[in-house]
Amino acid sequence: xxxxxxxxxxxxxxxxxxxxxxxxxxxxxxxxxxxxxxxxxxxxxxxxxxxxxxxxxxxxxxxxxxxxxxxxxxxxxxxxxxxxxxxxxxxxxxxxxxxxxxxxxxxxxxxxxxxxxxxxxxxxxxxxxxxxxxxxxxxxxxxxxxxxxxxxxxxxxxxxxxxxxxxxxxxxxxxxxxxxxxxxxxxxxxxxxxxxxxxxxxxxxxxxxxxxxxxxxxxxxxxxxxxxxxxxxxxxxxxxxxxxxxxxxxxxxxxxxxxxxxxxxxxxxxxxxxxxxxxxxxxxxxxxxxxxxxxxxxxxxxxxxxxxxxxxxxxxxxxxxxxxxxxxxxxxxxxxxxxxxxxxxxxxxxxxxx
Numbered sequence: 001x002x003x004x005x006x007x008x009x010x011x012x013x014x015x016x017x018x019x020x021x022x023x024x025x026x027x028x029x030x031x032x033x034x035x036x037x038x039x040x041x042x043x044x045x046x047x048x049x050x051x052x053x054x055x056x057x058x059x060x061x062x063x064x065x066x067x068x069x070x071x072x073x074x075x076x077x078x079x080x081x082x083x084x085x086x087x088x089x090x091x092x093x094x095x096x097x098x099x100x101x102x103x104x105x106x107x108x109x110x111x112x113x114x115x116x117x118x119x120x121x122x123x124x125x126x127x128x129x130x131x132x133x134x135x136x137x138x139x140x141x142x143x144x145x146x147x148x149x150x151x152x153x154x155x156x157x158x159x160x161x162x163x164x165x166x167x168x169x170x171x172x173x174x175x176x177x178x179x180x181x182x183x184x185x186x187x188x189x190x191x192x193x194x195x196x197x198x199x200x201x202x203x204x205x206x207x208x209x210x211x212x213x214x215x216x217x218x219x220x221x222x223x224x225x226x227x228x229x230x231x232x233x234x235x236x237x238x239x240x241x242x243x244x245x246x247x248x249x250x251x252x253x254x255x256x257x258x259x260x261x262x263x264x265x266x267x268x269x270x271x272x273x274x275x276x277x278x279x280x281x282x283x284x285x286x287x288x289x290x291x292x293x294x295x296x297x298x299x300x301x302x303x304x305x306x307x308x309x310x311x312x313x314x315x316x317x318x319x320x321x322x323x324x325x326x327x328x329x330x331x332x333x334x335x336x337x338x339x340x341x342x343x344x345x346x347x348x349x350x351x352x353x354x
Contacts, residue, residue, distance in 0.1 A: 059112065089313045
């Protein structure tokens with residue numbers, strides 16, 4: 001069921017000129033030579049990294065298109081977070097998780113290109129398995145070419161989690177505001193939202209601004225335990241989409257590679273609702289999409305346009321089973337159908353992973 005706020009956002013978008021980011025078919029035929037290249041972040045040149053960071057900062061400086069209905073959105077980057085927060089209960093642990101996030105990353109990619117990021121490059125991905133020490137990795141080493149460092153160590157604010165099965169996930173080596181790098185002292189505007197809200201729903205005041213510094217709690221245990229190469233290979237060995245989705249999402253004793261990546265970023269990046277406030281979100285989900293793309297490419301006939309589950313969290317029966325015509329919603333950022341987003345080189349897309 002579409003929330004009232006989402007309906008308002010969509011209604012406003014329909015009346016606006018121009019429409020924002022609607023899913024349209026490309027005018028030209030995609031080919032390998034024409035495709036945008038998504039590289040692993042560590043494989044970008046320093047100039048490409050600086051261009052990417054500058055483009056993210058540009059999106060953060062653009063005015064919000066949603067502030068009239070979501071006061072917590074102070075810029076265009078916040079708009080993306082708002083869309084994710086508002087849709088969280090319909091886009092996770094269900095049949096549209098992969099599709100919704102594929103198009104979400106693409107919409108941000110378009111924003112970055114409009115902000116000057118090299119149009120031959122797409123949003124880079126974060127291959128967790130390459131970095132057993134996150135604080136020295138290209139993404140988080142705190143240099144000007146990174147996405148900022150770890151947070152300051154704070155034993156009181158660091159994250160400690162327990163899975164439904166009782167597995168304890170210890171906090172990392174940070175927990176406080178980012179210490180150095182491009183996003184040090186960056187303010188995020190949505191209140192912290194505990195995972196338990198998946199059962200009770202969003203609070204009525206979730207749109208109210210709650211400005212505070214973005215935090216990180218980098219956690220090597222997360223990438224080493226849940227996002228290593230064996231974990232990736234295990235996901236890729238899935239025989240069908242049901243198993244593939246299940247392994248990505250984990251179980252009562254494991255967060256899986258999806259949750260494991262968020263857990264490894266920690267703090268703002270582990271907020272089930274508001275994690276897109278940390279730019280690392282998009283590189284994490286680019287990696288998730290890469291794995292899905294690689295899995296689909298093994299057998300396109302039987303691995304594209306196949307779905308399992310509904311559009312409700314935990315595949316609840318409040319919505320119908322996902323089919324090609326199932327609509328995935330991004331408020332004023334646009335909309336698409338699930339069937340439109342299955343092939344990275346057709347419909348609105350023309351990208352490949354390197």
